[in-house]
Amino acid sequence: MGVTVLVLTGAGIAAVLILRRVRPDLYWMVVGGPAARIRVTWSYASVMDACGLSVPPSRARVALAKVMRREMPANRPPKLLRMKTTRTGLVARIRLQPGQDAFDVISAADRLRHSWRLHQVAVKEVRSGVLELSMTGYDVLSRVHMPARAERSALRVPVALRADGTVHYRDFRKVPHCLTVGATESGKSVYQRGLIRELAPQAVALVGIDCKKGVELAPLARRFSAMADTPEAAADLLEALVEEMGERFEVIRAAQRISADTPDAEITSDIWGLPEKIRPVPIVVMIDEVAELLLVSAAAQKKRRERIITALVRLGQLSRAAGIYLEVCGQRFGSELGEGVTMLRAQLTGRVCHRVNDEASAKMAFGDIAPEALASVLAIAPDQPGVAIAADTSGGWSRIRTPHTSLRAAVATCNQYAALTPDISALDAFRPVLPPLPTGTGPAPEPVPATA
Structure with a gap:
């Protein structure tokens, strides 16, 4: 009997350890989350006091204690309003005491992380005097598991997981144009591949420009309304x-x-x-390796480059209202590519920067909108493909990681939704010519409607 109990106990411990390794999100919900919640609740007052986040009692309470000859009241920490467990950590709301400031809690976030033995603590001000502590229980970027029920709507798709466990969305309606920078083998192509896979089921026209003879985008061509694989065709x-x-x-x-x-x-x-009956279908332009579009090696190519940069700048400035959105990818995107590049970069509101080879490349992405994110970009290791820093012109930034999307999976999705590819008469000359799909693939599901 004793041996059986030991065997069952050992098997249970082994199962928990395997679960923690393979599915840390499930382990957190079953074991780690409840234990962390008890730990944080039990030690909340003492940890806040040790981190310098408590205030002395009010004069009235001190005077009452003296009159009643009682023990002096202890320092008061911020009031814990509520706490909930999520699939990646804990979320708590606190109300600051008089005299406290949100900056005090933000500065102590790292000390709170160590005190409660959590992976990360982020502080956000909800309203005046109320803060939200987003506490991550484990490294969610080590093994990316996207939520099964991530929200999807017209031109708003999930593309990555943030370090705080929330989903990072690419919302073309809010951020119409985006620049993605990354060195070779940094995960930039996988990010682009995953974005195309998410857009394929939607009522949207995809346009591809891949001047590497189409090696990145050509396999996905069945879902593209137009494609160019040379600078001349791209112009x-x-x-x-x-x-x-x-x-x-x-x-x-x-x-x-x-x-x-x-x-x-x-x-x-x-x-x-x-009105929906006359609304043109939105267009997403995917540009892979933008430097190949703008580099010139002879004087005769300068005219072509001027045509390309002029068209790109005009699209960046005006095309949002027309429902045309730019998704520009490249290893570098700086002024050395020629006149007009800086003007174009200013129109690319969203920025995603994977691992880069030098500091100058990181400054090209974030130097003008989020310079404090440069250190995080340079800290991305070569053995972390898919890890990136995402920011926009508001100055906010976050660490994200893209789930791995194989080329075969992306091709299968594009083939499945090939029937949804819109015909745009102005782009008929650039429509990819491909052999028909084999019979028996079945009808494509309905697209996500592009509602306002």
């Missing part, structure tokens, strides 16, 4: 997109019908305010 394609943008502006202008009796709700300045 023509970009100019066709500029013409398409102009035609969409004409549609918007014709639909405005601004007059005294037109309701405000029917006046729009972009495609998302148009």
Whole structure:
């Protein structure tokens, strides 16, 4: 009997250790989370006091203690309002005591992490006097497990997991244009591949520009409405997109019908305010290795480069209202690529920077919007493919990691939704010519509607 108990106990411990290694999120929900919640709740007051986050009692309480000849009241920590367990950690809300500041708690975040034996503690101000502590129980980026029920909507797709356990979304409606920078084998191509895989089921036109003879995007061509694999073809394609943008502006202008009796709700300045029956399909332009578009080796190629950079700058400045969005990828994207690059980079609101080979490349991505993120970019190790820093022009940034998406999985998804590929007359000349899919693949599911 005793041997049986020992065997069962050992098997249970082994199962828990394996679960912690293979599925840390499940281990946290079953074992780690409840234990951490008890630990934080039990030691909350003493840890806050040890970290210098408590204030002396009020004068009234001190005076009352003296009159009643009682023991002097202890220092008061921030009031713990509530705490909940998530799949990656704990989330607690606290109310600051009079005289305390949010900066005090932010400065002590690392000490709180050590005191409660957690992986990370992030502090966010919810409203005046109320803070939210997002505590991560383990390294969620070591093995990326995306939530099974991640939210998806038109032009808003999950692409990575953040260090605090939340999902990082690519929202084209809020951040229309994005620049992704990364060295070879940094995970940049996997990030782009995963983004295409998420966009494939949606009612959106994909346009690819891959000047590496299409080795990255050509396998996914069945889901692309247009594609170019040489700088010459890319120049023509970009100019066709500029013409398409102009035609969409004409549609918007014709639909405005601004007059005294037109309701405000029917006046729009972009495609998302148009009636669904006349709304053009949104276009996402995927550019792989942008340097190949702009580098020139002979004087005869300068005219082509000017055409390309002019079209890109015009798209970056104007195309959001027309529903055309840029997703630009490259190893470097600096002023050495020529005139107009800095102007284009200023239009790319979102920034994602994977591991880079030098500090200058990181400054190209974040030097103008989030310089405090440069140290985190340079700390990404070569054995961490997919790890990146994501930021935007608001100055906020976060550490993310993309789940691995194999090329075969991306190709299978693009083939599955090939029937959803929109036909855009202005881009017919650039439509990939491919053999038909084998019969028996079945009908494609319905696309996600592009609602306003």
